[in-house]
Amino acid sequence: MRIVSRETIHRAICDAIREITFNNDPAVITGINQALATEKNELVADVLASISTNNTIAPEDQIPLCQDTGSTIIIADIGSEVIIPGACLQEIADQAAAEAQCSIPLRASIVSEPLFDRANTGTNSPVILHINQVKGDKLQLQIAQKGGGAENMSFLIMFPPTTPLQTLKDTIVSRIIETGSRACPPLIVGIGIGGNFERCAYLAKAALFEPLGREHPDTRYAELEQGILDEINAKGSGAQGMGGNLTALAVHIIYEPCHIASLPVAVNLQCHAHRHTHIVI
Ligand code: SF4
Numbered sequence: 001m002r003i004v005s006r007e008t009i010h011r012a013i014c015d016a017i018r019e020i021t022f023n024n025d026p027a028v029i030t031g032i033n034q035a036l037a038t039e040k041n042e043l044v045a046d047v048l049a050s051i052s053t054n055n056t057i058a059p060e061d062q063i064p065l066c067q068d069t070g071s072t073i074i075i076a077d078i079g080s081e082v083i084i085p086g087a088c089l090q091e092i093a094d095q096a097a098a099e100a101q102c103s104i105p106l107r108a109s110i111v112s113e114p115l116f117d118r119a120n121t122g123t124n125s126p127v128i129l130h131i132n133q134v135k136g137d138k139l140q141l142q143i144a145q146k147g148g149g150a151e152n153m154s155f156l157i158m159f160p161p162t163t164p165l166q167t168l169k170d171t172i173v174s175r176i177i178e179t180g181s182r183a184c185p186p187l188i189v190g191i192g193i194g195g196n197f198e199r200c201a202y203l204a205k206a207a208l209f210e211p212l213g214r215e216h217p218d219t220r221y222a223e224l225e226q227g228i229l230d231e232i233n234a235k236g237s238g239a240q241g242m243g244g245n246l247t248a249l250a251v252h253i254i255y256e257p258c259h260i261a262s263l264p265v266a267v268n269l270q271c272h273a274h275r276h277t278h279i280v281i
Pocket residue numbers: 066067068069070146147148149150151182183184271272273
């Protein structure tokens with residue numbers, strides 16, 4: 001068994017939140033800069049240049065990449081041999097998020113109750129924490145700051161399992177295009193297929209954490225990802241909905257087994273402020 005202290009995890013999460021507050025995913029930075037280098041339309045080039053400049057000055061000046069410093073999302077893969085004495089992960093993550101919110105500082109973005117009072121917790125917690133138990137003696141944490149705009153444009157559809165593939169693709173693409181500028185494109189599109197109602201939403205979220213440009217190991221899904229990406233970009237909605245051929249930077253699919261009567265599909269959108277990191281303790 002391996003003992004991992006509460007303090008070690010707390011510090012690692014605080015440091016990770018600080019890092020992603022100012023630093024975009026390098027693959028997103030490259031994608032934006034490449035599009036900017038070839039963009040002919042002045043207005044679209046101006047939008048891409050603004051995003052590119054923001055990517056540079058945020059880490060230089062230690063200013064958050066976006067004013068919406070988001071919900072803190074953590075996917076924790078905890079090894080079966082890891083012991084965290086005297087604390088649960090949710091408590092540690094919430095306290096780390098609260099410390100980061102205060103010390104960086106971050107906008108307090110979480111309300112304690114969603115419908116009536118909507119009182120701000122003032123601490124940017126609770127963290128949205130997903131825990132998977134895996135074999136081994138490591139604690140792996142995928143950590144993201146997820147803004148409200150892109151999250152609000154995400155969706156889940158329980159398709160009939162007989163749905164033709166082209167219908168599924170067309171539905172996903174048209175729903176994404178309908179979001180216009182509201183999810184702050186260029187987007188990263190995470191798609192969960194299978195599981196059940198709640199599991200496919202989790203899969204879509206987890207898909208956002210996959211490295212940009214990775215090739216899906218199943219060639220059928222690799223082809224589907226590329227097909228959806230090409231169709232989204234062919235629509236010409238573009239960066240911040242201003243036109244051009246870069247509406248999405250990547251489409252990632254994760255699938256799991258599902259019920260014979262079901263075909264759940266969830267689409268989780270991520271904006272161009274793709275703030276996330278992966279740490280292993
Ligand atoms: S969707 Fe992303 S870029 Fe747009 S305001 Fe929210 S966090 Fe910022």
